[in-house]
Amino acid sequence: MTMSIHQYLCLTDNYGVLVHDSATGATACVDVPEAGPTLAALTERGWNLTDILITHHHADHIQGVPDLKAKFPEAKIWGPAKDKTRIPFLDRELKEGDTARVGSLGANVIETPGHTLGHIAYHFDEDDVAFCGDTLFSLGCGRVFETPHAVMWSSLMKLAALPGETRIYCGHEYTQANGRFAVTVEPGNPVLKARIEEVARLRAERRPTLPTTVAAELAANPFLRAEQPEIQAALGMAGAEPAAVFAELRGRKDRF
Numbered sequence: 160m161t162m163s164i165h166q167y168l169c170l171t172d173n174y175g176v177l178v179h180d181s182a183t184g185a186t187a188c189v190d191v192p193e194a195g196p197t198l199a200a201l202t203e204r205g206w207n208l209t210d211i212l213i214t215h216h217h218a219d220h221i222q223g224v225p226d227l228k229a230k231f232p233e234a235k236i237w238g239p240a241k242d243k244t245r246i247p248f249l250d251r252e253l254k255e256g257d258t259a260r261v262g263s264l265g266a267n268v269i270e271t272p273g274h275t276l277g278h279i280a281y282h283f284d285e286d287d288v289a290f291c292g293d294t295l296f297s298l299g300c301g302r303v304f305e306t307p308h309a310v311m312w313s314s315l316m317k318l319a320a321l322p323g324e325t326r327i328y329c330g331h332e333y334t335q336a337n338g339r340f341a342v343t344v345e346p347g348n349p350v351l352k353a354r355i356e357e358v359a360r361l362r363a364e365r366r367p368t369l370p371t372t373v374a375a376e377l378a379a380n381p382f383l384r385a386e387q388p389e390i391q392a393a394l395g396m397a398g399a400e401p402a403a404v405f406a407e408l409r410g411r412k413d414r415f
């Protein structure tokens with residue numbers, strides 16, 4: 160194992176992440192909400208930026224890229240082929256099943272449309288780590304802006320199918336607010352209750368609640384649990400298609 164990961168806060172609730180390969184010295188950042196904290200994190204670690212991995216086109220994920228590229232002109236910028244017109248500075252355009260390389264580390268690209276049309280996740284399968292941007296959050300998921308809800312549901316199911324031990328890094332620290340909604344649709348889930356208590360403790364100490372894991376989310380995140388009878392009953396949708404239950408959940412969370 161040669162991968163080290165450093166997660167740091169940007170803006171108010173965004174996360175930036177550095178991925179370092181000790182075998183080659185290569186270092187990537189995943190999304191750039193702002194250049195300052197990313198540069199500070201690189202300096203603090205003594206790491207040299209070689210790659211920038213972009214999950215999606217929203218400003219709070221790419222706006223720091225030009226300043227960062229100015230400091231590290233050799234860094235390669237990887238991102239979704241489907242959004243190349245909205246992320247005009249890509250050096251490498253990625254599609255489903257492609258591999259993004261950070262030194263000796265390899266990330267399998269998973270297309271996860273929904274939050275945006277071109278959204279992708281990076282799964283470093285040998286290291287059991289996935290960077291999911293704004294598709295999957297702990298106890299929640301991204302807002303569905305650019306596809307029908309059924310498409311977002313399919314994207315979430317792709318992430319849910321990763322090995323349970325996979326560590327999931329997300330674009331935002333939203334877990335506590337997500338938990339407040341989750342408990343309204345599945346109040347009888349003891350795993351969810353325990354997670355909400357853990358999150359309250361962590362946030363009281365201003366500590367991150369991320370990364371999470373696939374297994375932890377499958378046990379507590381209502382947006383991955385649309386087939387659960389308690390959730391369906393809470394929505395008055397017993398026996399409904401999971402994608403339809405997901406759409407109702409997402410709509411209620413949007414209005415919560």
Ligand SMILES: [Zn+2]
Pocket residue numbers: 215217220274293
């Ligand atoms: Zn976004």
